[in-house]
Structure formats: structure tokens, C-alpha cells
Amino acid sequence: MNEERAENGRPNTDDGVTEEQRRLRGLRVSDTEREHVVELLKTAIGRGMLDLDEFSERADVAYAARTRGELNDVLIDLPGLVHPDAVPAFGTVGGPAVAPTPYAAATVATGEPLVVRAHGSTLVRRGHWVVPSSLVVRNRYADTRLDFTQAQVTSDVVRIELDVKWGGVTIVVPEHAGIDLNELHDIKWSAVGDKTRGNAGSPRYVVTGRLHGGSLSVRYPRKGLFS
DSSP states (O other): OOOOBOTTSSBOOOTTOOHHHHHHHTSBOOHHHHHHHHHHHHHHHHTTSOOHHHHHHHHHHHHHOOBHHHHHTTTTTSTTOOOTTOOOSSOTTOOOOOOOOOTTHHHHHHOOOEEEEEESSEEEEOSSOEEOSEEEEEEESSEEEEEOTTOEEOSSEEEEEEEEESOEEEEEOOTTOEEEOTTOOEEESOEEEEOSTTOBOSSEEEEEEEEESOEEEEEOOBTTBOO
16 A cells, blocks of 8 residues: 655655644744744854755745744754744655754754844744843844743843844843843943842843843733733
């Protein structure tokens, strides 16, 4: 009896994939997730993993993706770069199903900072997301909101470097966490508000960098509200 085969010629089987993984990879993705994956593809170019033609082809697929599984297909053969909870039956190189790896897996493994960019728009990170030990927030005329309430934090100290011009940044931390703003020295025409009362808990979020013509708000979560 002939096995049903996928386009790459390999047997079309989901061996090794749980029902939960199958459900998660079928979930719909947002424009923010598509944009984030394209940024990861740009990182892959800088590391020599992709050439410009490959980037263009994969970016087109990413922008057209409807589900997490489809979005993950453009990343599956790039070490450490996989969409969270999305496990395709086959990767772009025709390999078998693999376990999901969060966006930040590469930065956790290499120690590189996770760069979050926003330009003239609103960018939100919240819910279950992986937080490496170092983040960089690049914000121009935009609003960036980082909610660590349900995040998976990989270190006791998380350094958040701000590179903000004419934009706002909101940081939400759980009540057991600590905030340190003492290294945020380059502040011009900006407002800084810390509603955590300098809690010295863990994990500890150390905010550094520059804030020009913008605002920074640090607080605990409000029930039923993020912003």
C-alpha cells in the first residue's frame, strides 16, 4: 500500500507530534507575529544563513502565512529560530517534526540581546513569551509595551536597554519582581514614572540606555487591563 506523501516526497505523517502541538500550529497568527518572523529572517541574513533571494522568498511566505505552522515553515531549518508553539509536520528542508522553540531561543543560547523595534506604531509583548537576560528596545515615534507578568524569564537579572526617541515605553512586572532605574542616565525632555516603589524582588529588571522626548512607565499589572 502506497503511503500518502507530501510535496517534498516524504511520507505525510505526524509521528512525534502531540495533539496539543497539532492544535497550536493551527492557530491563526497576527500581523505582529508575521513582522517578527521577517525580522528573524533579516537576522539570518546577517549571520550568513540566507542570501537575499532566499530571504525574499521566505518573507513572502511569512507575510502570507495564516497559521503558526505555516509561519514556522520559513524558520525550521535556521538553528534556534522557531515560532513559539508551532510545529510543522515538515520543515523547509523536508525534515521530520521537531519540538517547538520560542522566538528568544537563539538569544538565550548565544547570549545575544533580543531586539524589539517599533516605528510609528504600537508593539506589545505579553502573555507567555521567553525573556532572555538582555533586551534592547528601539522605539521611534511609537509605543512599546512589555508585560512580564506571565513571561518565562531565563535569568535572575534582565537588562533592558532603551533606545527611545519621541515614544513611550510601558513595563509591567509581577509584584514579586524588582526594578532598577539607576542606570538610566541619558534622559532628555522625558517623563519617568515608577509605581513599583523600588521593590527589590526577583527577577530584577535593570533599565539602561537613553530616553529622548518620550516617557517610561513601570508598574504592576492591573486586573483585567494591560494599558
